[in-house]
Amino acid sequence: MEEIDLLISARWVIPVAPEPLVHEHYAVAVRGRRIVDILPASEATRRYHAEEHVNLPRHALIPGLVNAHTHAAMTLMRGLADDLPLMTWLQQHIWPAEARWVGADFVRDGTRLAIAEMLRGGTTCFNDMYFFPEITARVAVNLGMRASIGMIVVDFPSAWARNADEYIARGLDEVMDAHKGEGLISTCFAPHAPYTVSDAPLERIRNLSNELERPVHIHVHETQQEIDDHLTHHGVRPLARLDALGLLGPNLVAVHMTQLSDHEIALLAERGASVVHCPQSNLKLASGFAPVAHLIEAGVNVALGTDGAASNNDLDLWDEMRTAALLAKGVAGRADALPAHAALRMATLSGARALGLDEEIGSIEVGKAADLVAVDLGRLETQPIYDPVSHLVYAAGREAVSHVWIAGQSKLVERELTQLNVDELAESAASWAMRIGSSDRAED
Template sequence: MSRLLIHNGFFITMDEQMPSEFQGWMAIEGDKIVGLGQGQAPEEELTQASEVMDGKGLLFMPGLVNTHGHAAMSLLRGLADDLNLQDWLQNHMWPTEAKFTGDDVYWGSALSAAEMIKSGTTTFVDMYDHMHRVAEVVEQSGLRASLTRGVIGLCPEDVQKAKLEDAIQFAKDWHGAADGRISVMISPHAPYTCPPDYILKFVEAAHELDLPMHTHMSESIAEVEQNVRDYGYRPVEHLDRLGMFSRPTLVAHAVHLNDEEIALLAERKVAVSHNPVSNLKLASGVARVPDLLKAGVTVSLGTDGAASNNNLDLFQEISMAALLHKGVSGDPTVVPAAEALRMGTVHGARALGLEGVTGQLKTGLKADFIALAITKPHFVPHTDYVSHLVYAARGSDVAHVWVNGKQLLRDGQLLTLDEEKILAEAERCFQRLRG
C-alpha cells in the first residue's frame, strides 16, 4: 500500500490532545492517517514512505465540513438577491427549480463540488431532489458527503407516497457507497412544508433504516408563528412530539429559539447547522449561537445553497460565525477563534455522526485534510495561525486537498473533475432554465 509522508509542515489538528499548532509531520497509508507528530519526522517514517512531500510554507488542517446545503442551487447563484425568504423561495427559487432535470442537478452539483474542493471543504451535506445524480458527483469527485432526499409534502397523497419511497430507495441504494464516503440522512424538508402525519412516516423510515434525520427548522420568525397557529406548538416541541429527536437529528438554521427550545435541543442531543451568511442575506435573523454553545448543543456550519449565500466558501462561514455573534451580543469574547474553527471541522463531523472518521487530524481517522499556502501577506506575522485561519484566511488560500487519502486538489488544480467542462455545462443548464 502506498504511504505518503508529509514533513516540515505546520499543523493544526483540532485534536485537543495535541498543541493547538505545531511544526511537524504526518503519515498517510491508504485512506487513513497512520502517524502524526511534532518536530522532525522519525527516520523510520522517511524510509517507510513511498512518497515524501515537503510541507514547507503549508499549513495542514482537517478538511472543512459543510453541514447544510443544496449543491444544485449553484445554478441559481445571483438569479434573485435582496428579497425576503418567502418571496425569494416562492417566486424565484421554486418556479425555476421546478424545471430542474436530473441533468441540471448533476451539473449544478458538479459546479458546487468544484467550488467546495477548491475552498477546502472535504465533507458536505446535500439535501435536494434527483439525489442519485448528486451521489454520482460525490462518487466521481472523491468528496465525502451526507446526502438526503429533501421532501416537500405539500402535494397529493400519491405524490407524497412516491417521494417518500424515492427517499427510502435512495438511502438503500447509496448509504455506505463510494468506499463509504457517502452516508444518507432522512429528510422531511421542514415542519412548514410537511404535514405532521407525513413527518411521522419519515421518522418511521429513519428508524427502520437506522439513519439520522435532517430538516430545516425555525429559519424565519414567520414560520415559527405559522407552526404555532397550525399545530399549537413551536417547531422544536412539534418535532419532538413527532418523535424526530428519537433519531440522531441535524437541524439547519435554528435561528428563532426560546430558552426552553435550546434546553430541549441540548437534552435530545440535536445538532444544529448554523448558516450565518444565508440567514443574514435573507434577513432571517441571527441565531443564538453563544447560548446554544453554552447549553452544550453541537453547533456546526453550513453555507446553505449558493443562491442565498452566494458562494460555498466555508472559511467565510467560520469567519462570520466568529465575528457576527460578538457584534450582535456586545461581548467580544463569545465564539472565540478556536471555537469557530471547531464549528467548521470537528463539530461538523460530530453533527453528521462522523466523529472518529473526519474533522480532525489524528491517527486512525480517515485522511481528509487540506493544505493552505501561508507565505502571503495576510498570514504575516506568525502570531497565531488559529486566529489567521478564522479572521484572515479565505478558501482561495487552499492549495491542496485530500479525502480518504486521495488527493483531489493539487496547487489549486482539480484532479478528479474537469473544471472547464463543468463551468461550460453549468452555464448551458442555466441558460436553458432561464430561457
C-alpha cells in the same frame, strides 16, 4: 523503515481535537485511506518511507472542512433572485425555476460545479438536501467526494416524486440501499421543513431514523414568519411539534434556528440534537440571528453550513467561519463569545458529529480517514503570524487552500483540481444561466 503511501510535512498541524493543540514542524503519515501516525517531521523522515512526500514549509494542515447544510445543485441558481425576503425568493423565483428546470441533468451539472467549488475551498464532506439525490450521490462517488446524501421529503409533487410516500420509498431504494458499503457516501433523512411536511410522513421518518440509525436533516425556526404561521396552523412552535412527534433527539440536525427561546435552547441540549448555523444565508435573507454562543454554552453541538449558493451566494466555509465568529460576538456582546478555535471546530469536528461521522472524519487523529487540507499562510496577507488558528479564521480565505486529500486521495494540488476541468464547468454553467435567466425574466 515502514512503507506508507503518503507523508505530509507542514509548518503547523492543527488536529482540532484536542483543542486548542497546534503542532509545529510536524508530519502526518497516511497508509491507504487512513492516518497512521502524527509525529515531528524530523522523526517522520527517519521512520517512514513514503511513496509520496509532500513538504509544506509555510502551510497549516487541518482536517477537511464539513459543510453541514447544502443544496449543491442549486449552485446553478447562484444570483438568480437576490435581495428578496425568503418567502418571496422561494415562491416567486426559486420554486417556479425548479418546477421548470430541475431534473437529472440539472442536478448532475449543478453538483459537479458545487463539488469543484467546495474542493477549491477545502471542503471535503457536504451534507445535501435536494431533488434527485441519487444523481448527487453518483456524482460524488465518481469524483471521490465525501457526502451525506439527504433523502428529500416534501408533501407536494415534484419532478422526482409524487407524494411523501414515494419520496421516502425512492430515497430508501435509490440512495440508501444503492450505496450501502460505499465508504464515502452516508445518508440521512431530509424532510424539508415543518411547513412542507405533514405529521404522518414525519412520524414515519422518526421510526425509520430510529430503526436505521440515520440523522434527520431539516430546516427549522428559520424566520419569525415561519414561527407565526406555524402557531396559526398548529397552535405550537415548530420545535415543539417536532418534539411531540418524537423527532427531537440525537438524530436531529436542525438547520438555521434563528428564532429560539431559552427554554428551546435547554431542550435542544437535553435531547442531544445538533444545530447547523448558516450565518451568511440568514443575513442575506434577513432571517435573523442564531444564538450560537448560548447554544454552545448550553452544550448543544453547533455545526456550520453555507446553505445553497442560490441564497448565499457561495459555498465558502472560510467566510462562514469568519462571519459566525464575528456575528456571535456581536449578538452575545462579548469578544470571547466564539473564539477562533471554536469556529474552526464548528466547520470540522462539530459538522462530522452532527452527521454521525465523527469517528471517521473531522479531526486529525490516528485511525481516522485522511481527509486533509493544506492552507498556505506564507503569503503577504497573512503576515506576521502569532497564532495560525487565528489567521485561519480571521485572515485567510479559500484562495489560500493549496492541497486537498479525501481518504488519502489527492483532489487539489497547488490550487489545481485533479479530476475536474474548470473550463468545461464554466461552459456548462453559462449554458444553464442562459436558459434559467431567460425563463425567470419571462415570469416577471
